[in-house]
Amino acid sequence: MALGRGGMSLVVMLAVVASSCQTEDKRPLPHYTSNGRGVAPTNVAENKSNQYFIEFRSRYALTYGHTYVVFGRADKNGNMINPEVAGLAPASPDAAQYVIGHFIPVPATTGATDGDLEEQYRSASWRVMLSDSEYNDTVAYIRKLQATSHLWEATVFNCNAFVADIAKHMGYKAPGIWLRPQQFITSLREMNTG
Numbered sequence: 001m002a003l004g005r006g007g008m009s010l011v012v013m014l015a016v017v018a019s020s021c022q023t024e025d026k027r028p029l030p031h032y033t034s035n036g037r038g039v040a041p042t043n044v045a046e047n048k049s050n051q052y053f054i055e056f057r058s059r060y061a062l063t064y065g066h067t068y069v070v071f072g073r074a075d076k077n078g079n080m081i082n083p084e085v086a087g088l089a090p091a092s093p094d095a096a097q098y099v100i101g102h103f104i105p106v107p108a109t110t111g112a113t114d115g116d117l118e119e120q121y122r123s124a125s126w127r128v129m130l131s132d133s134e135y136n137d138t139v140a141y142i143r144k145l146q147a148t149s150h151l152w153e154a155t156v157f158n159c160n161a162f163v164a165d166i167a168k169h170m171g172y173k174a175p176g177i178w179l180r181p182q183q184f185i186t187s188l189r190e191m192n193t194g
Contacts, residue, residue, distance in 0.1 A: 033078070033126075033127040033128075033129065051073050051074055051075075051076075051129075052071075052072070052073055052074075052129070052130045052131070052132065052134070052135035053071065053072065053073070053074050053080075053127050053128060053129050053130060053135075054069055054070070054071040054127070054128050054130060054135075054138055054166075054170075055069065055070040055071065055125050055126065055127040055128070056069055056125065056126045056127075056128075056163060056166075056167065056185050056188055056189070057069065057070055057116070057122060057124070057125045057126075057185060058122075058123045058124045058125070058181035058182045058184065058185040059115055059116060059118075059121040059122050059123055059181070060115075060121050060123050060182075061115070061121075063098070064180045064181065065123060065180055065181035065182060066087065066089065066113060066115075066116070066159055066181055067087065067159040067160045067162075067163045067181040067184055067185060068085055068086060068087025068088075068112075068113070068116055068159060068162075068163065069085070069086050069087065069142070069163055069166055070083045070084070070085050070116070070117070071083065071084055071086070071135075071138070071139065071142070072084055074129075083117065084112075085111060085112035085113075085116045085117065086110055086111065086142050086145075086146055086162075086166075087110065087111075087112075087113065087116070087159050087162060087163070088108050088109075088110055088149055088152055088157070088158065088159050088161070088162035089108065089109055089113050089152060089159060090106050090107070090108060090109070090152050091106070091107040091108055091109040091152075092106070092107070101152050101153055101154055102153075102154040102155070104153065105151035105152065105153040105156075105157075106151065106152055106153070107150065107151065107152075108149060108150055108151050108152035110145070110146040110149050110162070111146075123181065123182040123185075124181075124182045124185040124186050124189075125185065126185060126188060126189035126193075128170075134170075138166070138169070138170055141166065141169045142166060145162065145165055145166065149162060155178070158177060159181065160177040160178075160179065160181065160184045161177040163184070163185075163188075164177055164184075164188075167188060167192075172188070172191070172192045173191045173192060174188060174191070175187035175188060175191060
C-alpha cells in the first residue's frame with residue numbers, strides 16, 4: 001500500500017519524535033558558570049561586577065525532560081535572588097494535551113512549570129553572568145518571546161526551540177531542537193565555551 005504525501009510526512013514526524021526519546025538521561029551534570037563572552041570569570045572582582053545572570057537549564061520529568069531559562073540577580077556567593085523562569089510548555093496539566101502536541105500545536109505557557117527550581121530535578125545547567133546592559137537586553141527579548149509564543153508543538157516549536165531563540169539572540173550558537181533537554185543544554189554550553 002502506497003503512502004500519500006501526508007502519510008509519509010506523518011511517518012517522518014513520528015520517526016523524529018521516537019528517535020529523540022531513545023536515549024536516556026545521564027546522572028545530573030555539574031553546574032557551569034561563565035561570563036557573557038562564554039569564558040569562566042577569572043577573578044573575584046569580575047564575579048561581583050556581573051551580578052545579573054541567565055541560566056540555561058534542563059530538568060528531569062516523567063517523559064524526556066524540560067528545557068528553560070532562569071534569570072535574575074545573584075548575591076556575592078552566587079545564590080539566586082528572586083529568580084524568574086521562562087520556558088515553553090503545553091498550557092494544560094492534562095497529559096492528553098502533551099500527547100496531542102506531538103502532532104498538532106496546542107496552547108502554551110511561557111512561565112515556570114512544576115519542578116523548575118527544585119534542585120533534585122536539575123539535569124544540566126549553564127549559568128552566564130551578564131552586565132547590566134546585557135541583562136536588560138536579554139530580559140527584554142525574553143518578554144517579547146513570551147508575549148508572542150502561544151503554541152507548543154514537539155517537533156517544530158518545543159522548549160528547546162524557545163531556549164535556542166534566547167541563546168541565538170545573545171549571540172550564541174544553538175544545537176538542534178530535537179535533542180533531549182539534558183543533551184541540548186550540555187551541547188549549548190560546549191558549543192559556546194569551547
